[in-house]
Structures are given as C-alpha cells and as structure tokens.
Amino acid sequence: MKNGGQVPEGYIFACTSKSERECFDRMLFATSRVYGENVLKIKRGDVLFLLNLDTDTLYGTFLARSNGAKDIVPEAWKGRYPYQVQVSHNGKIYSVEGAKKVLSMMRISWHDMLNEEMTQLLSRYIENPNGSLKIARKNAEKKLRLETTTLWDYPRQNYGKTQKGSNKYAGVTPAFVIYNMIKRYTEPGDLVLDPMAGSGTTIDVCKEEGRRCIAYDISPTRPDITQNDARKIPLADASAEMIFIDSPYGDNINYNDHPDNIGHISAETDQFYKELEKVMIECYRVLKPGKVVGWLIGDQWVKKKFTPVGFRVYECLCKYFDTVDIVCVARRSQTSNTAIWHSRALRFNFYLRGFKYLFIMRKMVHELPVERKINWTQYSRT
Numbered sequence: 001m002k003n004g005g006q007v008p009e010g011y012i013f014a015c016t017s018k019s020e021r022e023c024f025d026r027m028l029f030a031t032s033r034v035y036g037e038n039v040l041k042i043k044r045g046d047v048l049f050l051l052n053l054d055t056d057t058l059y060g061t062f063l064a065r066s067n068g069a070k071d072i073v074p075e076a077w078k079g080r081y082p083y084q085v086q087v088s089h090n091g092k093i094y095s096v097e098g099a100k101k102v103l104s105m106m107r108i109s110w111h112d113m114l115n116e117e118m119t120q121l122l123s124r125y126i127e128n129p130n131g132s133l134k135i136a137r138k139n140a141e142k143k144l145r146l147e148t149t150t151l152w153d154y155p156r157q158n159y160g161k162t163q164k165g166s167n168k169y170a171g172v173t174p175a176f177v178i179y180n181m182i183k184r185y186t187e188p189g190d191l192v193l194d195p196m197a198g199s200g201t202t203i204d205v206c207k208e209e210g211r212r213c214i215a216y217d218i219s220p221t222r223p224d225i226t227q228n229d230a231r232k233i234p235l236a237d238a239s240a241e242m243i244f245i246d247s248p249y250g251d252n253i254n255y256n257d258h259p260d261n262i263g264h265i266s267a268e269t270d271q272f273y274k275e276l277e278k279v280m281i282e283c284y285r286v287l288k289p290g291k292v293v294g295w296l297i298g299d300q301w302v303k304k305k306f307t308p309v310g311f312r313v314y315e316c317l318c319k320y321f322d323t324v325d326i327v328c329v330a331r332r333s334q335t336s337n338t339a340i341w342h343s344r345a346l347r348f349n350f351y352l353r354g355f356k357y358l359f360i361m362r363k364m365v366h367e368l369p370v371e372r373k374i375n376w377t378q379y380s381r382t
Ligand SMILES: C[S@@+](CC[C@H](N)C(=O)[O-])C[C@H]1O[C@@H](n2cnc3c(N)ncnc32)[C@H](O)[C@@H]1O
Pocket: 165, 166, 169, 171, 172, 173, 174, 195, 196, 197, 198, 199, 200, 201, 202, 216, 217, 218, 219, 228, 229, 230, 231, 246, 247, 248, 255, 256, 260, 261, 262, 263
C-alpha cells in the first residue's frame, strides 16, 4: 500500500542508451513536459519500470521513493527532463529484451499510467518472461495519442468518456485538436484563453487536463463563457500561456444574430480580414512572450468561387507572430460529408473542403537573427 492506503499504480519511464546511466546513478527517473502530467500523478510507493528505447530493454521493478514532481534535481540531464521521481529498487532488478513487442502485445504504452491489474501483470512477466502473456481487459480501451506529423486526423469531434463542447453546435471544434495543442504548448495550471469559445470545447479539454481556461464569445452558450468581443479582450498584457481560437471562416455559418459577430462578414471581402486582424493584435497583446497561439481556419468554395481564407489569415498572422508550424486537420464530420454532396462534387467538378489549417504561431521573445547558418548533415542513400 502506498501513502494513504491506496493501491499502487505503475508507470513506465523511457530512456535512451545515452540517458540510462544517469537514471541509475541518480536513482531518478524523468520525462519531458509532454508526459509531465502523468509523472505528477505518481505517488510514493507506486511501481515503476524503465524502458531503454535504443536497446529495447525493460528494467523493473522499482518503487517511487517520492511523489512525482517538477525539478527534483533541476540540473539532471541538463534540465531536459524536468518531471521526475526518486526511485529505489524493489528487490532484484530484472530486465527483458524485445520489450516494445511485449508491451504492444499487452496493449501497454510506456507513457500511460498502468492500473493495478496491469502493473501486476507486467511485474510478473518481467520476473518470469517464459510465462504466458496476459492482457488486462481494462487496458484494451483506446487512448488518444499525441499527433507526431503535420496531418491530424481523428474520426470524431469528441474523444474520451466526457463530452467536450457540443457536437450540436454548428462549427464546433474537434476536441483532439485542442488536446494536442495544450499538451504540447502548456503545462498543468497554465492559463489558456479562447476568445471565440462557441460551445466551450476548449474549457472542457482544459478542465480534464488540469489547465485553467478563460473563455469569451460574442454570444455565450453557457455560464462559464463570458460575453465579450474578441477585438477587445479584457485581460492584462502578457497574461496567457496559450491561446486557442477557431474563428469564423466567413459568413458560411450563422452562429448567432449578435450584430458584432464577425461570422456575418463575407470572407470574400477585405473587411473580414481587417476584423480578424484586430483579434490577432489583441491575442498578441495578452499572450506571454515565447508562448503560442493555435488558429484554426478553413478555405471557402461557394457558388463556383474559391477564396483562400487560410492563406489570407496566415499572411496576417505573420505580421505579429513567428511560425512554429502549419498543420492540416482532416475534416470529417461537417454537414457536407454526405453521399449527395460527394456525388455533386463529381457531377459539377468541384471539391468539398477536406481539411482545415491549424496555424501554430509563437509570440517572439527576441527578433530573429537576419540570417541563420545551418550545418546540414548529408545522409547517404541506400
Ligand atoms: C467556429 S466557432 C467556435 C467553436 C468553438 N471552438 C467550439 O468548439 O464550440 C466561432 C465562434 O466565434 C464567435 N464570434 C464571432 N464573432 C465574435 C466576436 N467578435 N467576438 C467573440 N466571439 C465571436 C461566434 O459566436 C462563434 O461561437
């Protein structure tokens, strides 16, 4: 039993051949910010494993000697892995090779918290790799993964057991987009701002992931969204750690009848971009330097006319922010994703919108040097 009499859970830390020595020398396991939250859930007495990703070897078992915390030893691994836990041996340390295959057969992922049943199964396996592999029922549940490429695709608006935002709200944001943004660019407790919150998807994702959230909309749909025009945000300069914004893409959706709704202005007019630029200037002001805004937007094709809304919005964002990356988010659940629209697209020779842009932009801390010197490594082709 760990402190408070709870049942111990398990966690697998990863290392490379380069970082393994320091894990054992310091008896400290650690991870980067992306998986930091899981480490903060580790309690003294939990069972830990260490996976060397290079040699594909799993070591275990260890016991958490401290709760998971940030910067227990700030200088370890030169500060690269700040989420840490102190560990001790739990009897003899065993190792198994070919670990990734074993974990995949047990449907375990090294950065997930293991429940009691999985922890016991893995501990037993590592002690006796010749025994049979068992798969825990509960662990078979599909987990949401962080995207690693610039093509983000998820079949549904929602994920997990609780509803995020409302999929009845026209123009609702796919929740996994916000999940990926806050996991990558914020830490637990950080303040996330959504100036055009709609049905509140950002609020719900933030709540589940332990981030604070301030949400505004010109026409609030729920009590935790405050009525406000995104062109004048009532926050102090440099107060938010991240902004997520899924703005109107033009006048294609009638969100509400509020006269200041930017979604009443056509994306074919310059006025639309001028109003969005006012929102960008406010986002720039309230964002902390070095922090990120994620702006989701799609192009328009109406009555045989294409409007590159994304390019125009991006051009404007570049006046204020530095580009981190541009992501293509697959559109799956829009109303035109029906057999009749697909058949019209072929009959009248046009394309349905298949993706949105997610512009990931950073408020600069310093001006970039005018010219960067890059030393490319040339790899030979085999
Ligand atoms: C694409 S929706 C946001 C969807 C939201 N992320 C969700 O998941 O439900 C765009 C929102 O911008 C809001 N909006 C339009 N003009 C605005 C303005 N001037 N200030 C604040 N919000 C505005 C609309 O009311 C609408 O809810």
